[in-house]
Amino acid sequence: MGRWAPDARGRLHQAAMELYTEHGYDGTTTADIAERAGLSERTYFRHFADKREVLFDSTDALQTLVLDGIAGADPAAAPLDAAAAGLGDGAALLQSFGQGPRHRAAVVAAHAELRERELAKMATLAQAVAGMLVARGSAEASAALTAETAVAVFRVAFDRWVADPDGPALPDVLAACFAELREVSARGR
Amino acid sequence: MGRWAPDARGRLHQAAMELYTEHGYDGTTTADIAERAGLSERTYFRHFADKREVLFDSTDALQTLVLDGIAGADPAAAPLDAAAAGLGDGAALLQSFGQGPRHRAAVVAAHAELRERELAKMATLAQAVAGMLVARGSAEASAALTAETAVAVFRVAFDRWVADPDGPALPDVLAACFAELREVSARGR
DNA sequence: ACGCTCATGTCAGCGACTGTCATCAGTAGG
DNA sequence: CCTACTGATGACAGTCGCTGACATGAGCGT
Structure with missing residues (x-):
């Protein structure tokens, strides 16, 4: 003691x-x-x-897990797929905490200063993801675009998951959002 | 007087x-x-x-211009294209200010609290863009994904433009980034 | 027994931000 | 021309976030 x-x-x-x-x-x-x-x-x-x-102590663990997931992804996978895989691991972690993340998200959402900090943490995550993509062989510029996009999708997926407590598990929501991204960006020209 | x-x-x-x-x-x-x-x-x-x-007085004007651009986009255009068009108008506005935005970006980049606030402003912009997309007929969920993605691309384009003072004009960088998004998200599966 | 470590407490102080009241040029109405 | 009202400002006191400096004392190795 x-x-x-x-x-x-x-x-x-x-x-x-x-x-x-x-x-x-x-x-x-x-x-x-x-x-x-x-x-x-x-x-x-x-x-x-x-x-x-x-309120943001746990984001370090999340980031570590996501980065490990990217590092462990199939080296032949496209950068966006690798990022999606890593973020999928992160989604699984949050899912495993049950209602905890939802409660925390409600507290964060209730005040602008906390929302700002959350965005900053996501930006840090995006930068780290970009770094991992570069380590996998992506060009710097392309890695930044891919990482920022992937993390944006993650945020949208998380928001949807929070808003629908009776909906599918977070990893599934995330996968659906990535599929939607492909649709959305394939349309036009 | x-x-x-x-x-x-x-x-x-x-x-x-x-x-x-x-x-x-x-x-x-x-x-x-x-x-x-x-x-x-x-x-x-x-x-x-x-x-x-x-330092963020001007973001209101930017947002207004972007939203007007989306409202004035071809109603038949895909949501992502409409968002890209509005953000293109915003890019043109920033370009018209010469080195001003670069100087301001340097000041913002120098301190975490200012970077946080910038992210918050971009998040607000993304929400407003999503609102405009809904007004154009998009579903709420899809609009959020499209808007967040488009604003992420805008941020990446702005960062690239800031980092390369001798490079192309911001609207051109932005267009290139949107093209890159389509490539990146088309790859794999 | 001795000294070192290191998480903690205490205290003083700066700067961000707010509530409240006073001031007073300009303006509208009589 | 006087009067009342407006609205941007100043002055002042106070709360709270945050920091630097120094003191304390249980545990631990020697």
Whole structure:
């Protein structure tokens, strides 16, 4: 047994989710979060860079999984297919958390600052995906376009999945969205 | 002649661009900006919601132009083509400002908070584009996918244009990116 | 027993942002 | 010409996000 209660980060995350849900993001101070977690406000900022970041701890794991999925994809697969495969792994991870991601998404959606941060995280993911595509042999420019497109599709799929709790599993929604992308972009000229 | 010097918003924008360029975003306080514009800090916050928003006044005009372009597109055109046309109008607007957008992009790129806000503005644009596509007859879900994809392509095109000052005009870069999207998404299966 | 580590607490302070009230040139109405 | 009203602004106090600096003390190796 350590000197301090274990998993301070986890307790802060838990406290933040509860308080943002109960009193809203604006109605919660970082001191409130720290207090519920049994820590000082200063310690909160040793674990998380700002008031928003406490909700985005899991995105690192998601990103790692997605990148691994791309790295493990068939080397002969087209870049967009490789990206889709990696994002499919990420979708499966989120699906495995049940309603958790939906609850978190509702909290994030409720405040502009949190939505902004989520977009920034997705942008980071897109950049990392592009990097993996380059590692697979894509040209830099083409990789960026493919990655940004793929991540945009992922976001749309996630939004659809959140909006329809009785619908298909996230990986299936994602696959459907990629199929739709091909249709949409094949039309015209 | 009014009681106050005219165009307070414009002066604040000018002052912010200068100061963010000279001393960086972190090295500039809102009080600094207000002082250079000949106003009080309190008045700054009457014109702009926060320290970031002062750089994003022009995105409203861009959005309006893009939406008008979509509204005026051939009703028979495919949704993605209509979105591309509207975004092409927006690209032409930015191109007409010469190096201005590149300078602004450099300032935005220099700080994470500004990049976040830019992403948020693009997300707003994507939502508005989706709305216009629905108004043209697209289904809600399909419109969201098309709009998010099209705006992602726009962002990639803008980044390429910024990175290559001696390259082709933005509308041409954008058209090339849309062509590339069709290639990329046609490959595989 | 000694010193080192390292997560934490405490405190002071800056800067972003807000609510509130006062000011006063211009303008409309009588 | 006086008066009331408007609307952009200034002044001031206060909250909160966030940071730097220093202190504390249990655990751990030596």
